[in-house]
Amino acid sequence: MRLSEGVEWAVHSCTLLAALPEGRALGPAELAAYFDVPKAYLAKQLQALSRAGILSATRGPSGGYRLARPTDKITLCDIVVTVEGPGTCFRCQEIRRRGPTGQPRRCYPEPCGIARAMWAAERVYLTELGKVTLAKLIAEAADEVSDEQQAATRRWLDRVA
Amino acid sequence: MRLSEGVEWAVHSCTLLAALPEGRALGPAELAAYFDVPKAYLAKQLQALSRAGILSATRGPSGGYRLARPTDKITLCDIVVTVEGPGTCFRCQEIRRRGPTGQPRRCYPEPCGIARAMWAAERVYLTELGKVTLAKLIAEAADEVSDEQQAATRRWLDRVA
Numbered sequence: 178m179r180l181s182e183g184v185e186w187a188v189h190s191c192t193l194l195a196a197l198p199e200g201r202a203l204g205p206a207e208l209a210a211y212f213d214v215p216k217a218y219l220a221k222q223l224q225a226l227s228r229a230g231i232l233s234a235t236r237g238p239s240g241g242y243r244l245a246r247p248t249d250k251i252t253l254c255d256i257v258v259t260v261e262g263p264g265t266c267f268r269c270q271e272i273r274r275r276g277p278t279g280q281p282r283r284c285y286p287e288p289c290g291i292a293r294a295m296w297a298a299e300r301v302y303l304t305e306l307g308k309v310t311l312a313k314l315i316a317e318a319a320d321e322v323s324d325e326q327q328a329a330t331r332r333w334l335d336r337v338a
Numbered sequence: 339m340r341l342s343e344g345v346e347w348a349v350h351s352c353t354l355l356a357a358l359p360e361g362r363a364l365g366p367a368e369l370a371a372y373f374d375v376p377k378a379y380l381a382k383q384l385q386a387l388s389r390a391g392i393l394s395a396t397r398g399p400s401g402g403y404r405l406a407r408p409t410d411k412i413t414l415c416d417i418v419v420t421v422e423g424p425g426t427c428f429r430c431q432e433i434r435r436r437g438p439t440g441q442p443r444r445c446y447p448e449p450c451g452i453a454r455a456m457w458a459a460e461r462v463y464l465t466e467l468g469k470v471t472l473a474k475l476i477a478e479a480a481d482e483v484s485d486e487q488q489a490a491t492r493r494w495l496d497r498v499a
Contacts, residue, residue, distance in 0.1 A: 178418075178427050179427055179429065180427045180428050180429070181339075182429075182431060184428065185430065185433055186433065192452075210437060212433045212437050213436035213437040213440075253452075253456065257339075266339050266340055266341045267346070268340065272346055272373045273350060275373055275374035275375075276373050277490075277494060278372065278487060279374075280486045284484035287482060290482060291349050291475060294470045294475065295345075295414065295467075298414070298466035298467045302460070302463035309455045309459075314451050314452060314455065318451055323446070325445055326434075329438075329441065330439050333438055333439050
């Protein structure tokens with residue numbers, strides 16, 4: 178089981194967008210340059226985040242993306258679900274019904290207990306991710322990110338955003 | 339994020355193996371036939387489960403696999419980790435170090451907070467799966483699986499195992 182690289186890109190993009198001065202925005206090209214990741218694929222993640230109401234897009238020559246909500250209203254769960262798309266990690270193929278002992282459909286009124294247990298664990302995972310807000314990640318980073326990195330990011334935002 | 343089909347196959351195979359009479363075993367061909375899944379791919383999962391000490395392999399003409407441990411000592415976590423292989427779902431590519439504001443390695447003494455939060459949620463997911471034993475799944479299934487299916491499985495095991 179592996180999350181797509183886009184999750185890391187999307188979360189980092191959101192934390193950078195949170196640092197934007199009022200009225201500024203960053204486009205896919207700038208964000209891709211900042212993180213040195215492929216622009217086309219990052220653009221897809223950004224569009225998805227925009228459709229999900231996590232980012233808002235502004236048009237025009239200085240257009241781009243900004244966070245659409247306060248950082249305490251955006252969680253890792255929101256971002257992971259947006260980037261990974263709908264659907265559970267465990268996809269029940271109902272193999273219990275197949276093969277020589279398979280019975281008519283009416284003999285399986287409930288989802289398989291294996292699938293139910295797998296899905297219950299996924300809900301716990303997403304709940305856990307839902308407890309982690311961008312605000313929390315940013316507050317932790319403020320203590321941990323080196324002064325050099327913070328200064329370099331400020332200079333870059335002043336120049337680019 | 340999606341788990342491989344092999345997880346469903348492996349868990350169902352283990353529950354079927356738990357129903358084997360003493361001294362009997364089932365090979366990849368029989369298990370693949372029972373669930374109507376591709377033998378070659380199922381065989382890989384069974385070998386992995388054997389290497390992980392979840393199944394034991396017996397040789398000879400009536401050889402095959404049996405559970406290597408009691409059903410209350412085998413969990414969904416054991417099986418998922420075995421089938422999916424090592425490594426976290428979230429793979430940190432350290433994109434925070436890249437691009438025009440990236441700093442020397444010494445500026446990043448700790449793993450990124452985003453990665454730490456993602457990994458913490460994964461640990462909670464696996465812990466949750468670790469609470470679900472085969473014994474529990476089998477006990478639930480005993481109440482839920484239709485009489486027709488249970489009888490068909492017993493007949494099939496009598497004939498094949």
